[in-house]
Amino acid sequence: MRIRFTKEQQEFRQEVSAFLEAETPPERRTIYGEFSEEKYWFGRALARKLAGKGWLTVGWPKEYGGGGKTFIEQSILDEQIGYHRVQRVGLTGLNFAGPAIMKFGSEEQKSRFLPPIARGEVEYCQGFTEPNAGSDLASLEMQARRDGDSYVLNGSKMFTSYYAHADYIYLLARTDPHAPKHRGISLFIVEMSAPGVSTRPLPYINGEVAAQTFFDDVRAPASALVGEENRGWYHAMTTLDYERAGLERYARVRRAFDDFVDFCRGSHYDGKPLSHDPVVRRKLAILKVGYGGLGLALLEGGVDAEPRPGSQRGGVHSLSLRHTAEVEIRPRGHGDTRPTGDPHPPVRACPPPGSHRRSQQGEPAPARRGHHGDTPQHHRPAGLGTPPVAAYGLRLHPSPGDAETLGP
Numbered sequence: 001m002r003i004r005f006t007k008e009q010q011e012f013r014q015e016v017s018a019f020l021e022a023e024t025p026p027e028r029r030t031i032y033g034e035f036s037e038e039k040y041w042f043g044r045a046l047a048r049k050l051a052g053k054g055w056l057t058v059g060w061p062k063e064y065g066g067g068g069k070t071f072i073e074q075s076i077l078d079e080q081i082g083y084h085r086v087q088r089v090g091l092t093g094l095n096f097a098g099p100a101i102m103k104f105g106s107e108e109q110k111s112r113f114l115p116p117i118a119r120g121e122v123e124y125c126q127g128f129t130e131p132n133a134g135s136d137l138a139s140l141e142m143q144a145r146r147d148g149d150s151y152v153l154n155g156s157k158m159f160t161s162y163y164a165h166a167d168y169i170y171l172l173a174r175t176d177p178h179a180p181k182h183r184g185i186s187l188f189i190v191e192m193s194a195p196g197v198s199t200r201p202l203p204y205i206n207g208e209v210a211a212q213t214f215f216d217d218v219r220a221p222a223s224a225l226v227g228e229e230n231r232g233w234y235h236a237m238t239t240l241d242y243e244r245a246g247l248e249r250y251a252r253v254r255r256a257f258d259d260f261v262d263f264c265r266g267s268h269y270d271g272k273p274l275s276h277d278p279v280v281r282r283k284l285a286i287l288k289v290g291y292g293g294l295g296l297a298l299l300e301g302g303v304d305a306e307p308r309p310g311s312q313r314g315g316v317h318s319l320s321l322r323h324t325a326e327v328e329i330r331p332r333g334h335g336d337t338r339p340t341g342d343p344h345p346p347v348r349a350c351p352p353p354g355s356h357r358r359s360q361q362g363e364p365a366p367a368r369r370g371h372h373g374d375t376p377q378h379h380r381p382a383g384l385g386t387p388p389v390a391a392y393g394l395r396l397h398p399s400p401g402d403a404e405t406l407g408p
């Protein structure tokens, strides 16, 4: 396949790049997983500015507040956000919930939910994984029982990223416990402020905090159901493919690589620029070929206007996560980056059967979650900062004056 950007698409890339360069001061940029509240709110304000220019959902149809362009323009925007290291916010709405509503939602749901996403005004989180349903997601146990004009939801969700700022949770729950497991699941959008929703923070090793999210007799209106009842599994699998294309992660890797090459040009080992060292050059070449191929595979996914059954996007997504870990995260050092005195113990809070409100340590039930009430404090990870090349086992003597170029 040959992929070539049109002149307009190239101009769009330059325009977005210039805008982000001007709008993002260095102290607001972030590497993957380096989370702070300040950067989050900066990203949120910037998302609204992007929305104001019609760019945040440039690939969505105009009738839903989008720019009416294609997936390629959307990917260019993602790529530039990634390359400029802007804290990305609103991803679940933009990449999963929005496309799911667009594809499977009613007209009422489309006009209610899509324009606020396109304006950058709302945040969604995703409620798929459960204590006993991860890779085997179709084993999920959360119940949604129809009761008159409502569904009554009971159960819990694990690893709810972005929960602290989320207005809605986009979730899967079992609506027919007697059907074969993939065929009794439905897709819902539920307000995080609904009575009966509560959260228990789960800190990630990188300093971000996700949650276990509990549902105790939560009443959601029948209109919260997205698509057909008991077809949620298939709806979710279709829309998960949207997450798996897009160039943001690729661009973050490319940026980390470019910085790393600069570092090698400006550093000496045994009196020679590091960029002349055959071991370093070989490692850089391997990384570049790897992420270059990833970029092409992601673009190929974007060129496919419609995700197809059996598409390679799942595999490409895994590759993109691997490259992010290899190039952007690993060189910065790994290990326990939680700050000293972290109040949240690093456990997977898998509760014993029948007592999903208690953790394994027997801690008390979590407080009911208010809209922004009991959000945890987010900490900047304390342990980051290993010099990049040290993680590859190389000794360095940086000397910033040297500016040798890295040959082809």
Ligand SMILES: Cc1cc2nc3c(=O)[nH]c(=O)nc-3n(C[C@H](O)[C@H](O)[C@H](O)COP(=O)(O)OP(=O)(O)OC[C@H]3O[C@@H](n4cnc5c(N)ncnc54)[C@H](O)[C@@H]3O)c2cc1C
Binding pocket: 125, 126, 127, 128, 129, 130, 133, 134, 135, 136, 157, 158, 159, 160, 161, 162, 204
């Ligand atoms: C950073 C991060 C953010 C996340 N955010 C969210 C979120 O916002 N919302 C959400 O719903 N979920 C989220 N998740 C959860 C994620 O989707 C799950 O971690 C994933 O589905 C895997 O489930 P699990 O962690 O329970 O692992 P498990 O399913 O327990 O798997 C553990 C290991 O066993 C392997 N394994 C499992 N089954 C088999 C098998 N049959 N054969 C061979 N090997 C097997 C897996 O490959 C894996 O290596 C997040 C996860 C991470 C890491």
